[in-house]
Amino acid sequence: MSGDGDPDRAHRLLAEAGALAHLGVWEWDLRTNQLWWSDELFQILGLAPRSLTASFEALLARVHPDDQSTVKSYFAHARKDPSPLGIEYRILRPTGEVRTVQARARSTFDEAGTAIALVGTDQDITETKEVAARVVFSDRMVSIGTLAGGVAHEINNPLAVIAANLQMLAERHPDAQTRDAKVAVERIRRIVRGLQTFSRADDDSREVLDLHRVLELAIAMAANEIRHRAKLVRQYGKPPSVFANEARLGHALLNLLVNAAEAIPDGHADRNEIRITTRTDPAGWAIVEIHDTGGGIPREVQHRIFDPFFTTKPVGKGTGLGLSITHGIVRSLGGDITFRTAAGKGTTFQVALPPAATLPARDRPPTDPPKVGDRRRGKLLIVDDEVLFATSLRRLFSSEHTVTVVHNGREALERLAAGERFDVILCDLMMPEVTGAELHAELTRLDPEQANRMIFLTGGAFSPASQSFLERVTNPCFEKPCDIEELRAAVRRGVNKGRP
Numbered sequence: 025m026s027g028d029g030d031p032d033r034a035h036r037l038l039a040e041a042g043a044l045a046h047l048g049v050w051e052w053d054l055r056t057n058q059l060w061w062s063d064e065l066f067q068i069l070g071l072a073p074r075s076l077t078a079s080f081e082a083l084l085a086r087v088h089p090d091d092q093s094t095v096k097s098y099f100a101h102a103r104k105d106p107s108p109l110g111i112e113y114r115i116l117r118p119t120g121e122v123r124t125v126q127a128r129a130r131s132t133f134d135e136a137g138t139a140i141a142l143v144g145t146d147q148d149i150t151e152t153k154e155v156a157a158r159v160v161f162s163d164r165m166v167s168i169g170t171l172a173g174g175v176a177h178e179i180n181n182p183l184a185v186i187a188a189n190l191q192m193l194a195e196r197h198p199d200a201q202t203r204d205a206k207v208a209v210e211r212i213r214r215i216v217r218g219l220q221t222f223s224r225a226d227d228d229s230r231e232v233l234d235l236h237r238v239l240e241l242a243i244a245m246a247a248n249e250i251r252h253r254a255k256l257v258r259q260y261g262k263p264p265s266v267f268a269n270e271a272r273l274g275h276a277l278l279n280l281l282v283n284a285a286e287a288i289p290d291g292h293a294d295r296n297e298i299r300i301t302t303r304t305d306p307a308g309w310a311i312v313e314i315h316d317t318g319g320g321i322p323r324e325v326q327h328r329i330f331d332p333f334f335t336t337k338p339v340g341k342g343t344g345l346g347l348s349i350t351h352g353i354v355r356s357l358g359g360d361i362t363f364r365t366a367a368g369k370g371t372t373f374q375v376a377l378p379p380a381a382t383l384p385a386r387d388r389p390p391t392d393p394p395k396v397g398d399r400r401r402g403k404l405l406i407v408d409d410e411v412l413f414a415t416s417l418r419r420l421f422s423s424e425h426t427v428t429v430v431h432n433g434r435e436a437l438e439r440l441a442a443g444e445r446f447d448v449i450l451c452d453l454m455m456p457e458v459t460g461a462e463l464h465a466e467l468t469r470l471d472p473e474q475a476n477r478m479i480f481l482t483g484g485a486f487s488p489a490s491q492s493f494l495e496r497v498t499n500p501c502f503e504k505p506c507d508i509e510e511l512r513a514a515v516r517r518g519v520n521k522g523r524p
Contacts, residue, residue, distance in 0.1 A: 433458025
């Protein structure tokens with residue numbers, strides 16, 4: 025160190041103290057232009073201790089090119105300011121790894137006010153910044169998920185009105201125009217279904233899933249990324265069902281599809297391909313392979329592609345979390361993810377998942393048309409705060425049944441508490457004041473038989489309370505916009521329930 029005393033002993037003490045705190049320490053004697061580094065600083069820079077002579081030029085050579093001018097300005101300012109100064113900058117280790125360093129320095133001056141030395145510390149804060157970024161990213165995704173769930177609910181309600189009226193129009197005029205409109209509505213429904221799935225709170229609840237169904241949801245979400253870059257080819261085999269969380273598995277597959285699309289430049293979609301292959305391997309596991317015809321993964325970065333925050337994309341074009349998150353999700357499901365790549369020939373990611381031990385516990389309601397003798401006229405109560413949708417349901421069912429419509433749960437409860445009885449109660453799940461779940465709970469107390477006759481309709485059960493409710497009850501539930509024939513069949517079964 026500068027000044028009197030034994031500099032070697034002082035440097036040794038500084039180095040030992042820095043090592044205990046995982047700090048690289050250094051001193052720059054401005055009079056002799058000699059720079060001393062501790063061994064800890066060599067390690068932070070990715071260099072073997074004492075592998076080169078410490079100097080400002082040697083330090084600058086390890087600084088990321090985009091940060092070198094900032095580091096030069098920092099040291100120039102530090103030589104003039106007696107107060108402690110701090111800076112963050114990136115370094116490039118010899119392996120190509122980028123790390124973030126936090127540096128602090130302070131100048132000492134002689135009696136004439138001339139800076140004679142700089143003493144400072146460098147600390148590798150890469151992991152700390154990654155954890156902080158993960159927290160910010162997680163908070164942002166929760167907010168986006170909540171917003172997406174609400175948007176999906178708001179889209180589903182008017183979409184259900186369109187679907188119901190299209191169904192009635194198609195029955196009267198079964199022409200090409202109505203068929204095309206129904207196809208478009210179904211496409212919107214799949215996209216919204218994907219939004220609902222991927223916006224759910226990640227509580228890691230698991231169920232038996234059809235892998236192709238989850239893939240189709242992911243495809244619907246990634247369609248815009250894919251269509252301008254490549255043709256999408258499905259080669260579906262017969263993989264087993266898997267036991268997983270739908271939102272997490274869908275997120276992982278969506279990441280792989282977007283990653284495949286982004287590996288292919290825009291334009292010339294007719295010359296490129298993203299191929300999805302599914303099958304069962306000899307051990308009985310479900311296999312999904314997603315292949316792209318992009319440029320492949322460079323050999324020098326292949327060992328890092330699953331690392332958090334590693335990305336080859338330009339700044340602002342990627343977080344470096346997609347493949348890391350996918351890797352974590354697949355491993356948490358007891359599966360494995362690997363890849364094959366070749367320069368100029370593209371990349372194939374393979375996801376292997378263990379088969380589910382059981383079949384799905386809850387099947388979709390049967391869609392077989394009822395017998396002619398089962399077409400009894402019943403009394404229906406429709407409870408929905410969406411006036412247009414409730415009106416559409418009235419038109420849809422009034423030819424077969426006597427229909428009463430109310431637009432809030434409180435009015436429905438008052439009518440039922442006063443003694444009115446219905447064969448079927450079609451009830452929206454998410455309503456202001458009294459929700460469908462609250463109406464069911466009160467009816468269970470007042471008249472359990474009426475509670476059992478409820479059929480729920482929902483534009484999206486995106487709140488934890490509504491999801492928990494649907495997991496507990498055995499009543500049928502249809503997501504808006506629902507299949508009208510399935511809904512009609514469910515109503516007819518409800519009307520005939522308990523009749524000889």
